[in-house]
Amino acid sequence: MSASEKSSSPLVAPPASVPPPSSADSANSIAAISFVVLWSTGYLAGKLALAHGAPFTLLVVRFGSAALIFAVLALVARLPWPSLRETLHSAVVGLFSLALQFGGVYAGIKLGASAGAAALVIGIMPLGVALLARALGDPVSKAQWFGFVLGLGGVLLVVADHVDSANVGSMAYVALAIGLFGICIGTLYQKRHGSNVDLRIGLCIQHVVAVLLLLPLAWWWEHFEFDGSAAFYLASAWLVLVNSVATFALLFVLLRRGAATAVAALFYLVPPVTAVMSFVLLGEHMSLLKLAGFALAAVGVYLGTRR
Numbered sequence: 001m002s003a004s005e006k007s008s009s010p011l012v013a014p015p016a017s018v019p020p021p022s023s024a025d026s027a028n029s030i031a032a033i034s035f036v037v038l039w040s041t042g043y044l045a046g047k048l049a050l051a052h053g054a055p056f057t058l059l060v061v062r063f064g065s066a067a068l069i070f071a072v073l074a075l076v077a078r079l080p081w082p083s084l085r086e087t088l089h090s091a092v093v094g095l096f097s098l099a100l101q102f103g104g105v106y107a108g109i110k111l112g113a114s115a116g117a118a119a120l121v122i123g124i125m126p127l128g129v130a131l132l133a134r135a136l137g138d139p140v141s142k143a144q145w146f147g148f149v150l151g152l153g154g155v156l157l158v159v160a161d162h163v164d165s166a167n168v169g170s171m172a173y174v175a176l177a178i179g180l181f182g183i184c185i186g187t188l189y190q191k192r193h194g195s196n197v198d199l200r201i202g203l204c205i206q207h208v209v210a211v212l213l214l215l216p217l218a219w220w221w222e223h224f225e226f227d228g229s230a231a232f233y234l235a236s237a238w239l240v241l242v243n244s245v246a247t248f249a250l251l252f253v254l255l256r257r258g259a260a261t262a263v264a265a266l267f268y269l270v271p272p273v274t275a276v277m278s279f280v281l282l283g284e285h286m287s288l289l290k291l292a293g294f295a296l297a298a299v300g301v302y303l304g305t306r307r
Contacts, residue, residue: 028257035250036266040273042243044281046106047115049235053226055106056218060211061226061236063098066244067207074200082197087205089193093186094206099213100182108175119271121176123155123297126265126304128184136188144265144304151268151300157293158272187263191255199252207244265304268297 049058082090105118127148134140197205218224226232254263272294279286 028254031250031254032266035247035254036269036273038242038247038250039267040270040277042239042247043115043119043270043274044277045235045238045243047109049232049239050106050109052229052232052235054218054222054224055110056103056214057222057224057226058236058239059099059102059106059214060218060224062239062244063207063210063214065236065240067204067211069240069245070200070204070207074198074204077200079198079201082201082205086197089189090197090202090205091209092193093190093202094209095186095213096182096189097186098206098210101179101186102210103214103217104175104177104179104182108172108179111172111175112169113172113176117159117173118176118179119274120155120159121180122183122267123152123159123271125180125183125187125267127152128180129187132184132188147265147300147303149300151265151297151304154293154295154297154300155268155271157296158275158290160289160293187255190252191263199249202252203245203248265301268301268304272297 046058053061081087105121108121109115109118130140130144130148251263254266272290275286275290276294
């Protein structure tokens with residue numbers, strides 16, 4: 001139905017019955033806050049799991065388990081299979097947002113890069129998305145650019161005392177760069193081409209593709225290396241149920257409701273929120289520099305995501 005048909009149809013409720021914009025804004029704010037908090041827990045769970053297993057093995061376990069969950073949800077709902085075109089779009093998102101992003105970040109940490117360096121990679125992502133979106137024709141206002149710069153500055157302050165000063169191999173940073181490339185391309189591609197598929201079907205396809213791409217590395221290179229400890233299984237269960245299922249569902253809901261650059265700006269809050277969680281749960285120190293970075297990143301997110 002076209003916009004003109006909708007406006008003239010007697011079945012359409014009058015404007016007075018439409019929920020006020022504040023209700024939608026409140027729902028979006030709750031979803032955004034939940035996304036940032038849940039996404040941040042992935043760093044803690046991932047750090048714990050990587051202490052007991054190899055990166056690609058961990059990702060195969062995580063993505064494979066999540067794929068089964070989304071497949072069951074799709075079967076229970078008796079969802080129709082998407083067209084070949086939509087299936088290929090979801091496969092591309094799985095390649096970039098899952099296999100490349102997490103494969104690069106987890107491999108970088110395993111090769112010696114600090115968790116702060118990995119957080120910095122995610123913190124740079126909104127700026128990379130904005131640059132790519134601008135190159136593809138999406139409008140980015142001056143206020144948004146200013147917000148991105150402030151957010152990046154806040155991220156740098158938060159992770160300044162965690163970025164490696166030791167002689168870490170260059171391959172660790174190559175891996176992190178691959179992860180950055182993956183999440184930037186995947187975020188834009190999902191917004192442009194992957195939002196028409198049902199969430200359960202789309203995420204199932206994406207996770208299956210990621211497993212197929214990473215399985216050879218986990219098998220031939222790592223020989224499915226993990227110690228079978230309770231810590232590995234508990235951390236993996238958290239990564240599957242919370243980060244792969246709940247958090248990615250929230251991410252794609254947010255992408256459907258807003259511009260890719262606005263959603264990407266939320267990632268500025270991930271490093272400082274992770275730092276607060278690390279302070280509370282792991283006893284890591286909290287400095288005034290981190291608090292200043294948290295405030296600066298929050299201002300950057302506000303400027304980058306406001307209408």
